[in-house]
Amino acid sequence: MKNSVKVSVVFVVAVLAVLSGCQKNQNAGNNGKVQITVWHSYVGSDQRAQYMENRMAQFRVENPDVVIDEQKMPRDQYQTRLKTQAAANSLPDGFILWPNAMTIEFANAGLIAPINDYLDQNPEWRDGLVSSALDQFNVNGKIYSVAQGISLTSIFFYNKALFDKYNVKVPTTYPELKTAVDVFKKNGIIPIAHGDKNQWPTQSSVFSIVANRSTGSQWLTDALTKQNGAKFTDKVFTDALDIMKDLATSGALNSDWSTIDNVQSHAYFYREEAAMMIEGSWLLPELVSQAPEKIKPFIEMSVFPALPGGKGDPSTISGVASTGFVINSKASPEQKAVLLKLIKFLTDDASQKIFMEYDIPVSSVNVTPDLNKVTPFYAKLVTLIKEHPLVTVYDSALNSEQTEIVNNGLQSVMLGIQTPAAIAAELDKTVK
Structure with missing residues (x-):
């Protein structure tokens, strides 16, 4: 028994030595490489x-x-x-x-x-x-x-040629956006190309700026920290959810918005079947490589329209490091x-x-770009960044549980499965 114990101890020590050596080898790799x-x-x-x-x-x-x-x-x-x-x-x-x-x-x-x-x-x-x-x-x-x-998430892309063709004013207010939607629909044009199959684009590119337009920037911080009486059940927040529902039910989006992803949705815009997109700065390289040459000169960038009565700065864009x-x-x-x-x-x-x-x-x-050497899209983006302050993207401010509630909840609200009040109440319960 004693000999067995000694052998076991020796074996354990040997194994530990080997494992220790393996650990060093894993860190250093072969021939001293890390x-x-x-x-x-x-x-x-x-x-x-x-x-x-x-x-x-x-x-x-x-x-x-x-x-x-x-x-x-x-x-x-x-x-x-x-x-x-x-x-x-x-x-x-x-x-x-x-x-x-x-x-x-x-x-x-x-x-x-x-x-x-x-x-x-x-x-x-x-x-x-x-x-x-x-x-x-x-x-x-x-x-x-x-x-x-830096990532901008809510750039308002639009095809100026289509706006000119149908004599539509580039919207600076939500009522003007609704008017533009009606005109494009009557002429068989999808107003806003959108895809949310992956459930983050609606939140990141559209809702983050819509909510900020409605609530203002400080409200989100207050709601997440239970300061100044702010709660997710507040009307300024459910109003933003109502706008998202309105965009879906009014026909402002392509009918398959919930079953295709945001990359697939860009095809509508490139084929001039859609007049607008609300997307992030990550779209720029794709515009350079995939947008048809005939529409590139007419692709412009702006910000989401102001909400009448909204508490947020109408000049902002949602963005994040x-x-x-x-x-x-x-x-x-x-x-x-x-x-x-x-x-x-x-x-x-x-x-x-x-x-x-x-x-x-x-x-x-x-690092300052030479606007004569970068693509026209990047030059426009630089101007946009200079002229419009950035505000919080929701999934950057919310924890994982809250982000999932918002991402899933937006689809449910826009598809008429749940009410804005129900989503707001569920979200509010997560605030400790």
């Missing part, structure tokens, strides 16, 4: 897909001592998988994360590591970033990532060092200049 696994959603039609492919290839060239297992997946699959892995505390070493609410959830759960020290060690890089690129990844004074760019890489708190020191270098590599001025080539709004104050 191995990291990174996940992101820059794939397919995402405007950053080609950019990321090129930059990651360059990072590998400049860092031959690093082995990167890079996994890419579409946004919807990505977010689902990320939440599943987070629940199992089995996340990759580095991964793309959304700012604000999602970052707060992961930080509070201790799943990601702050990068404040690295930012302080590189003040020239840190100070060259727009404030939102850092602020929206700040949780209780700790910064967890740097936004790679874009996603950024975060570091798994369980990553080894060697892996963290590589991932910090990657975060900087993807957000420094050199990368930001390349970002502009892909028609993406940048997050650096040092």
Whole structure:
């Protein structure tokens, strides 16, 4: 028995030694190389897909001592998988994360590591970033990532040729939008091309700005923190849901809006079967590559019309700092060092200049586009950003549970399955 115990102890020690060695090998890789696994959603039609492919290839060239297992997946699959892995505390070493609410959830759960020290060690890089690129990844004074760019989510795209053909005024108020809808419908034109199969486009691109037009910006913060008596059951919020229902039931959207995704919906606009779209800045590269040449000169950008009696600033656009890489708190020191270098590599001025080539709004104050060299669409976007302040995108402010309620609830309201009051009450119950 004693000999057996000794053998067992020796065996356990040997196994632990092997496992420890394996762990070191996993971190260092073969021949002393550091191995990291990174996940992101820059794939397919995402405007950053080609950019990321090129930059990651360059990072590998400049860092031959690093082995990167890079996994890419579409946004919807990505977010689902990320939440599943987070629940199992089995996340990759580095991964793309959304700012604000999602970052707060992961930080509070201790799943990601702050990068404040690295930012302080590189003040020239840190100070060259727009404030939102850092602020929206700040949780209780700790910064967890740097936004790679800025995303506008509610740009009002319209085909000026169709507006001129049918003598329609570009709407600046909601009643004017309703008039435009009626004219286009009478002439067999879809007023607004839209797709919400994935259940986030309605919330991100339309409802976020409609709700802000109705409630104003401070109300959302107050409703989420139970300040100043604000609640999701307030009339200013249910009024916004009523407008969403009105857009669906009045025929302002294509009849298949709930069964096709936002990318599929763009075809209506490109074929001149639709006069308008409400989309994000991520659409620009697609406009350059896929919009027919004959309509490109007539594609204009504006903001969603004002709501009569609304409390929000009618000049705003919903927008947010874009996603950024975060570091798994369980990553080894060697892996963290590589991932910090990657975060900087993807957000420094050199990368930001390349970002502009892909028609993406940048997050650096040092990088100014030459409007004579960028695409006409990007030049218009730059002007839009200068003239219109950004307000919160709902899924950036809400936690995962609340976002799901809004995403599902919007479809239910617009399809007449649930009432605005019911969705508002369900959402209000989540506020602690």
